[in-house]
Amino acid sequence: MTIRKRLSTKQRALEILVRLKRLYPDAACTLNYQTPVQLLVATILSAQCTDERVNKVTPALFKRFPDALSLATADLEELQALVRSTGFYRNKAKNIKAACSMIEEKFGGKLPKRMEELLELPGVARKTANVVLANAFGINMGVTVDTHVKRLSQRLGLTEQTDPVRIERDLMLLLPQPDWENWSIRLIYHGRAVCTARNPTCYDCKLSDLCPSAQLK
Ligand code: SF4
Numbered sequence: 001m002t003i004r005k006r007l008s009t010k011q012r013a014l015e016i017l018v019r020l021k022r023l024y025p026d027a028a029c030t031l032n033y034q035t036p037v038q039l040l041v042a043t044i045l046s047a048q049c050t051d052e053r054v055n056k057v058t059p060a061l062f063k064r065f066p067d068a069l070s071l072a073t074a075d076l077e078e079l080q081a082l083v084r085s086t087g088f089y090r091n092k093a094k095n096i097k098a099a100c101s102m103i104e105e106k107f108g109g110k111l112p113k114r115m116e117e118l119l120e121l122p123g124v125a126r127k128t129a130n131v132v133l134a135n136a137f138g139i140n141m142g143v144t145v146d147t148h149v150k151r152l153s154q155r156l157g158l159t160e161q162t163d164p165v166r167i168e169r170d171l172m173l174l175l176p177q178p179d180w181e182n183w184s185i186r187l188i189y190h191g192r193a194v195c196t197a198r199n200p201t202c203y204d205c206k207l208s209d210l211c212p213s214a215q216l217k
Pocket residue numbers: 152155156194195196200201202205206207208211212213214215
């Protein structure tokens with residue numbers, strides 16, 4: 001019997017976690033930021049955009065508007081121009097300005113550390129809140145489910161769900177809480193390097209014996 005068939009889904013998830021740690025020992029959030037508010041802004045900008053592109057935009061953005069107060073009072077057109085190349089720039093600029101206004105008015109200029117409060121901020125859903133809580137404050141409140149985590153968790157047979165919130169719920173049941181964020185970061189690395197959306201290189205994948213979708217040609 002193959003290792004995949006011998007192990008339960010939870011055992012497979014834990015073995016995948018061990019291998020991901022071995023494969024990507026230094027994996028870390030790839031967005032550049034200096035403060036929790038800057039990480040929030042960078043994460044909002046990363047929707048439908050690569051971290052690489054966001055990191056090209058944020059130096060000028062944070063030089064001009066370094067904190068919640070300056071972003072809350074920024075001229076909307078100037079803000080739009082600064083974030084334009086990340087796509088959906090009108091919506092992103094509007095949300096950044098509105099979120100920073102709420103941070104100033106309701107939370108005294110500091111990013112809140114509670115999931116429920118973060119979810120009140122315009123443009124912030126669980127994915128953004130999880131990234132910010134884990135990377136800015138070291139709090140694992142959930143599993144970040146982006147397009148890579150969604151695709152790989154499905155291919156690896158760890159969820160049958162398609163909705164990110166339901167996928168997150170499945171993963172939270174399979175993985176130890178302290179590993180929730182590092183799981184996502186490492187799975188994103190694997191999704192970029194090996195298990196890409198169009199051409200997964202299963203023959204070169206160190207998870208292939210654990211993966212029900214492996215196509216070893
Ligand atoms: S074996 Fe193939 S489908 Fe499975 S995780 Fe690896 S690259 Fe992705």
